Amino acid sequence: MAKHRGRGIATIEYPTGMNQNGDPSQAWIKVKPDGRIDVFAGTVDIGQGSKTVHTQIVADTIGVPYEWVTMDVSNTDSSPICTGSFASRGTFIGGNAVRFAAERVRERILEIASKEMEIDAADLEIEDGEVVAKGAPDRKLGLADVAAAATWTHGELLTGAGAAFKPYSTVDDDTGEVDSEPHSAISYAACVAEVEVDDETGEVRVDKLVQVYDVGRAINPTLVEGQIEGGALMGLGLGLLESSYPYYPSVEHRGEQFGAYLAPTLEDLPDLDNVILEHPSADGPYGAKAIGEMANNAQPPAIMSAIHDALGVWVTEAPATPEKVLNAIQERRAPQRDGKRVVYDDQISIAAVSGNRGKGGDGEGFLLPDE
Amino acid sequence: MRLTVNGIERELSTRPLDTLLNALREELGITSPKAGCQQGGCGACTVLIDGEPRRSCLTPLVAVDGATVTTVEALGEPGNLSPVQAAFYEQYGLQCGFCTPGFVLATTAMLERNANPSREQILEELVGHVCRCTGYVKIVAAVEAAARGDVSEAALEAGATGPSRREPEVLVPGSPA
Structure with missing residues (x-):
């Protein structure tokens, strides 16, 4: 021993993501007049940290500090559809939904900033909460000012929606093949x-x-x-x-x-x-x-x-x-039959060999070990 | 039945043989003690009774008449966490949070008795608390950090609203208001 x-x-x-896809996640984002970001998404954080990860994705995609982003993920009335926190899909599919929404918001911010700064949107980028002219870092405008201009000057809302979705993939019953990656x-x-x-x-x-x-x-x-x-x-x-x-x-x-x-x-x-x-x-x-x-x-x-x-x-x-x-140890030590290792277990061995349990019409036939 | 709960004296109408857990959750609305297994096996209902960690699910109210009960609500609040709470926050010592109040209270009581516990003492003290999310690694790290006093100012102020959230300079720039 x-x-x-x-x-x-x-x-x-x-x-x-869900096997065979067909599991959408959606998100929408708005910018408040003070430049702070509200995200409405349905991916619920059950402790795995999806709220943190989605906040990081939104902050990095738009170009603002992490602290400026507030996630609202617990209200099924205000948030769009998310299939759920399961199937290992939160970061990838839920994360893509907030990323796509954030990309649209970023475009809208640059659009308004372009008008305010009189610089083409393609020549602007957003870094740490400020819209900056590429190659001319002294020409910049804080996101709070852009959002304020959108609200009070242009009468517009900086917002964007995003949806991540891979269509359902159908299985061919004959070949077992799917028509798209599952x-x-x-x-x-x-x-x-x-x-x-x-x-x-x-x-x-x-x-x-x-x-x-x-x-x-x-x-x-x-x-x-x-x-x-x-x-x-x-x-x-x-x-x-x-x-x-x-x-x-x-x-x-x-x-x-x-x-x-x-x-x-x-x-x-x-x-x-x-x-x-x-x-x-x-x-x-x-x-x-x-x-x-x-x-x-x-x-x-x-x-x-x-x-x-x-x-x-x-x-x-x-x-x-x-x-x-x-x-398992005992099984290895168990006696063998005719020098061969033969396993019969009345729990796991399949008892029936045919509908009449191996017997002929006369009721004769071989006996199963439990009879 | 009379209890001092988180510093406030309470007169309770919950029946004397009902559990302390039910009195706290159902009558007083203090929901940090969790109704987990309700058989004394998981530690999620732990509260401090006269400073000692006890299973509130196994404690008849009548047995603690006149006692002082502490739950995590009294340890700290957002923006002003207790060192143990801050250590759990900083070391990511929780995921879903269901077991956390029990762990935090048991740790708080342990560190009051023994400010410098060994790793073996920590494991032995907290073994009656079940966590299904974290694998315990970061919980133990949080307890060790709290014992060392290795807790940052930022963690103690976690959850604060106001200036620490990097609020904008002008609240509503351009507003006619």
């Missing part, structure tokens, strides 16, 4: 797990996870890291602790006690080594792809593979509870 150490790897790829981008990740397994108790401890995520451009690396770390512990839970089975999705036989559903706690916290790899996408906002849902996919297979490295046996179903680990 001993403790065994093992190391395993898993790689994954994950699509950005996703917006593909993100990639790899995870290496180092585990220690006790072959007496079946207990697995994850000591370290090394995780590499290609998310396109990391618009906010701290938030990406937050997703990686959060996903690490979710993935650890899926690999070792959490299960809704055997009766999911029936609610009748689910655990009644909160404590019966085990989620990772501070006790389970492994060493984490995170790497963000940037391979910018062609059409995401500033090259972004996604992290979102992919963050908890690579850890369970990496952990299973590390257990195999440690013990030489595969646990074929997550989570790798002590019971399953011990069963």
Whole structure:
């Protein structure tokens, strides 16, 4: 009886946006007479930080300080449609919606500034809240003055709307092919797990996870890291602790006690080594792809593979509870038939070989092992 | 039942055997203690009772008659955060925020008893609080930063409105008003 150490790897790829597309996000933006920016969008921040990332995208696209932008993302009356915060689509699709809206607002600002400064709009740019003539940085006008001129002189509203949408891709039933790309981008990740397994108790401890995520451009690396770390512990839970089975999705036989559903706690916290790899996408906002849902996919297979490295046996179903680990060890030690490894399991072996269970018309025939 | 909640003395009409959590949320409208598992397992309902972190979901109101109860509402406010709140803000020690009041209160109480906890002591003290978003890494970083006093002025003033938001020089330039 001993403790065994093992190391395993898993790689994954994950699509950005809803499978087969058809999931719009929309946004509209207005500039107040004091030059401050109001964004109305429907992508709800559930803690992943989409509000921060969208604010960054709007501020950078228009050319104003981050603090000038206010996001209103919680009012379904005032905000246009967003399909939702799911499918790893918030930064890419929601982000593109606010980017497109911000690009239009930027054009409108330059249009009014052009009249005020008597310089062609193509020769103007916006930097840190000021409209500046290209090549002549002393000729500038604050955004507050442009917005005021729009309001009080020209009688116009600086506004812009944007929508990100990839049309629904149809599947050909005969060939299985789709008529357009069924996703917006593909993100990639790899995870290496180092585990220690006790072959007496079946207990697995994850000591370290090394995780590499290609998310396109990391618009906010701290938030990406937050997703990686959060996903690490979710993935650890899926690999070792959490299960809704055997009766999911029936609610009748689910655990009644909160404590019966085990989620990772501070006790389970492994060493984490995170790497963000940037391979910018062609059409995401500033090259972004996604992290979102992919963050908890690579850890369970990496952990299973590390257990195999440690013990030489595969646990074929997550989570790798002590019971399953011990069963896997025992199965390898189980007696063999005629020197061959033959597996029959009355839970998983398929019992029926034909409609009459292998019997002939006379009721004779071979007996299944449970008869 | 009488309680001093966040410095204000209250006379409560919630039934004595109902939980402190329900009295705070339903009668007083103080919603920072969260009704998570309501079995004492997740830590989201944690409040300070006479300065000690306790599960308000398992605490009958009658058991704390006359006590002093503190929730995060009393620790600080936007623009004037407590050092622990500011550390959570600065280290990005939260995502959805559901577990945050419990973590912040437990950390506040721990640092009052032990201003310089080791990493092992932090993990042991806070292990009863479940977080499903952050993977705990930045929560522990926030607790360590708060213990070190490594909290910036800007973080203490987070959430402030007014001049710190870089308000424009002229509120409504060109306005006839």
